[in-house]
Amino acid sequence: MSSTEFPLWQMNADALVQAYARGDLSPVEVLLSVRSRQQQCGSLLGAVLIAxxxxxxxxxxxxxEARWRRGTPLSALDGVPVSVKDNIAQHGLPCRWGSRAFSDHWPTHDEQPVARLRNAGAVLLGKTNVPEFTLQGYTDNALFGPTRNPWNRALTPGGSSGGAVAAVASGIGPLALATDGGGSIRRPCAYTGLFGFKPGRGVVPRADGLPALLPGLEEIGPIARNIADLARILLVIAPEMSGSLLPTPLPSAPLRIAYWRSIGTSPVDPVIRDRVDEAAEQLRDLGHVVVAQPAPVEVEQFNTRAWPVISGAGLAAVMATLPPGADAGLGAALAHLLAAGRSLSAVDLHRAQGVQRALTEAMAQVFSTHDLVLSPACAAMPWSAERSHPERIDGQAVDGRGHAVFTAFANGAGLPALALPCRPGDDGLPIGMQVVGPRGSDALLLGLGAQWEREAAPVWRWPELIEEAAV
Incomplete structure (x- = not known):
């Protein structure tokens, strides 16, 4: 095995591919190292790779390995280990969606982004854990149990991409393929110090997957420890973006950024607000024009009047495709949401769609005078791994989506969004922000992310608790 200053599982995708090209490393060596890392820390984190x-x-x-030796790699991702979230179909493995209702589901085809990864020569590590039907902001289910945060194993890594971020943050592969229907990439990345990207609507084509639970809202996107790795995987799964992503060009002019410190009257943890305030000032120091202003009322209206209807109706529609009695094994939260979804009328759904259209129009107005929107990614710091949500934020009682008020608007309006790490809290826990742009600004967001990573982001450090498992 090639000698390095640190274990191979610590290497990012960008460094791996460069080492493969030089002949310094083999994808076989790297896979063995990643697999060893999984064995070392898997018991600490609960359910991470579940198939x-x-x-x-x-x-x-x-x-x-053979292709690199011949000098004929299939892509800029050939030989890189990638995990796949367990609501994305991968031929040869079950796709259980975190639910007993899909416990025996074995896809006969790869979903299109997985097929692109396979055809690009990526090494598919396995499926990462999710909450039931990926509809909650933590990661636990009756099939596999909870996934734990590598930074504090008593806490959740968020959801629904909790298994994906736990894998990348702990060294079980440098990249994860995940989904984001209301913040499911961005919030878990914020809780684990990672970079995550939700592409704009349709930028990553989808086909041959599970039934659409959140039609038009959910996108497939990547999770990584740096921007270059996000760009590398997007070159494969997002053909519309196959331009000059490597290296990712930095913004060529000052950007006009609207900064939303809160959403309506919803509370925000003071340490999160403090760190994102600090990040806003750092962006100003980089030459950008950052102006704090209220979020449009349509954002809060989408959260309260549209999201519950769309998610409930989507769950009811998916369950209607299953045999009678399939709902008997649902957890309490999903059973309640299903009952609410089944009680909805066509008028209810039409009204929710009207709220969504109003949100889209409001965001178009925001982007008529600003290039991007900055906000916290989460309203709460991570909570117990066994609880679905925090009950209070900054002393104020909140419902099950109180921690998630900042993210769903980007899905509702079909906008690209990027999760970026801020300075951690005094207790060392990661804190993240998000930057959202208009349709078609995917590459611009990555450019700002590259500038942030180079000039202002905290340097990546491995979670101290996970280092208990290091050899």
Whole structure:
């Protein structure tokens, strides 16, 4: 095995591919190191990878090794280990969606982004844990149990991409493929110090997947420890973005950024607000024009009047495709949401769609005078891994979506959004922000992210608790 100053599982995708090209490393060596890391820390984190085909991954790594030796890699991602969230279909593995209702579901095809990864030579590590039907902001289910935050194992890594961020933050692969229907990439990234990208509507094509739970809202996107790795995987899964992403060009002019410190009267944890205030000032120091202003009322209206209807109706529609009695094993929260969804009328759904259209129009108005929107990614710091949500934020009682008020508007309006790490809290827990742009600004967001990473972001450090498992 090639000697390095640190374990191979710590290497990012960008560094791996460069080492493969030089002949310094083999994808087989890297897979063995990542698999060893999984064995070292898996028991500390609960459910992370919940389905694997090690023989298939071994074969993929060997095939990649042969291609690199011939000098014929398939892509800029050939030989890089990637995990896949368990609501994204991957042929050869079950896709259980965190629910007993799908416990026996084995897809016959890869969903289109997974097929692109496979055809690009990526090494598919396995499926990452999710909450039931990916509709909650923490990660636990009756099939596999909770996923724990690498920074504090008593806490949740968020959701619904909790297994994905736990994997990347702990070194079980440098990249994860995930979904974001209301913040499910951005909030978990904020809780684990990672970079995450929700593409704009349709930028990552989808086909051959699970039934659409949140039609038009949910996008597939990547999670990584740096911007270059996000760009590298997007070159494969987002053909519309196959321009000059590597290296990602920095913004060429000062950007006009609207800064939303809160959403309506919803509370925000003071440490989060403090750190994102600090980040706003750092963006000003980089030359950008950052102006704090209230979010449009349509954002809060979408959260309270549209999101519950769309998610409830979506769950009811998915369950209607299953045999009678499939809902018997649902957890209490999902059973309640299903009952609410089944009680909705066509008028209710039409009204929710009207709220969504109003949100889209309001965001178009915001972007007529601003290039981007900045906000916290989460309203609350992470909470107990066994609880679905925090009951209070900054001393104020909140409902199950109180922690998630900042993110769903980007899904409702089909906007690209990027999660970026801020300075951690005094207790060392990561804190994140998000930057949202108009349709078509995906590359611009990555450019700002590259500038932030180079000039202002905290330097990546491995979670101290996870280092208990290091060899």
């Amino acid at each position: 694997q085909d090690d023989a298939a991954a071994d074969a993929q790594a060997r095939a990649s």
